[in-house]
Amino acid sequence: xxxxxxxxxxxxxxxxxxxxxxxxxxxxxxxxxxxxxxxxxxxxxxxxxxxxxxxxxxxxxxxxxxxxxxxxxxxxxxxxxxxxxxxxxxxxxxxxxxxxxxxxxxxxx
Amino acid sequence: xxxxxxxxxxxxxxxxxxxxxxxxxxxxxxxxxxxxxxxxxxxxxxxxxxxxxxxxxxxxxxxxxxxxxxxxxxxxxxxxxxxxxxxxxxxxxxxxxxxxxxxxxxxxxxxxxxxx
Numbered sequence: 001x002x003x004x005x006x007x008x009x010x011x012x013x014x015x016x017x018x019x020x021x022x023x024x025x026x027x028x029x030x031x032x033x034x035x036x037x038x039x040x041x042x043x044x045x046x047x048x049x050x051x052x053x054x055x056x057x058x059x060x061x062x063x064x065x066x067x068x069x070x071x072x073x074x075x076x077x078x079x080x081x082x083x084x085x086x087x088x089x090x091x092x093x094x095x096x097x098x099x100x101x102x103x104x105x106x107x108x109x
Numbered sequence: 110x111x112x113x114x115x116x117x118x119x120x121x122x123x124x125x126x127x128x129x130x131x132x133x134x135x136x137x138x139x140x141x142x143x144x145x146x147x148x149x150x151x152x153x154x155x156x157x158x159x160x161x162x163x164x165x166x167x168x169x170x171x172x173x174x175x176x177x178x179x180x181x182x183x184x185x186x187x188x189x190x191x192x193x194x195x196x197x198x199x200x201x202x203x204x205x206x207x208x209x210x211x212x213x214x215x216x217x218x219x220x221x222x223x224x225x
């Protein structure tokens with residue numbers, strides 16, 4: 001069974017810093033990996049989807065990379081802003097979807 | 110924009126009640142999913158459906174059933190609610206390509222269910 005781990009569980013940074021969130025998974029046989037954002041008490045908003053054949057995807061200040069062979073993905077956030085404060089989740093699609101427990105990000109003004 | 114709508118944001122029910130959670134999507138997606146989210150455990154898949162009247166068990170189907178009579182609607186049923194089913198429930202949908210769900214999952218806003 002696929003296991004997805006996100007480290008760190010919580011992260012606090014000053015505004016303007018660049019930061020990296022990590023996601024690791026145990027089974028490299030995946031179709032895709034998706035990064036989500038979740039605000040408190042809300043549903044999940046998709047940020048980026050990387051297919052298994054891709055190495056990275058970019059959207060604005062966000063860049064996600066995928067190294068399938070090592071079972072790792074990173075989400076890079078450039079020039080962080082207080083509005084980026086949220087929980088970030090990664091989800092791996094193998095035979096079904098498996099989610100990490102998330103990294104809670106706080107960007108301090 | 111894809112819209113996934115869950116009928117209730119908050120529900121309070123009593124132990125033993127039958128509970129229906131409804132989810133509707135407006136983008137003609139084949140795949141629909143029900144998850145529950147608990148602190149420290151993340152999202153766990155309860156059931157999913159690849160087509161009308163089709164359903165597959167996820168990781169934690171015990172105590173739940175589902176219904177998919179129409180493509181746009183996926184219902185989660187708690188036959189006899191228990192306190193350990195107090196949780197945040199999230200519905201999602203996605204397109205299906207070539208028999209495999211390669212596409213983005215879109216989520217509803219969630220239903221926070223409390224069973225007393």
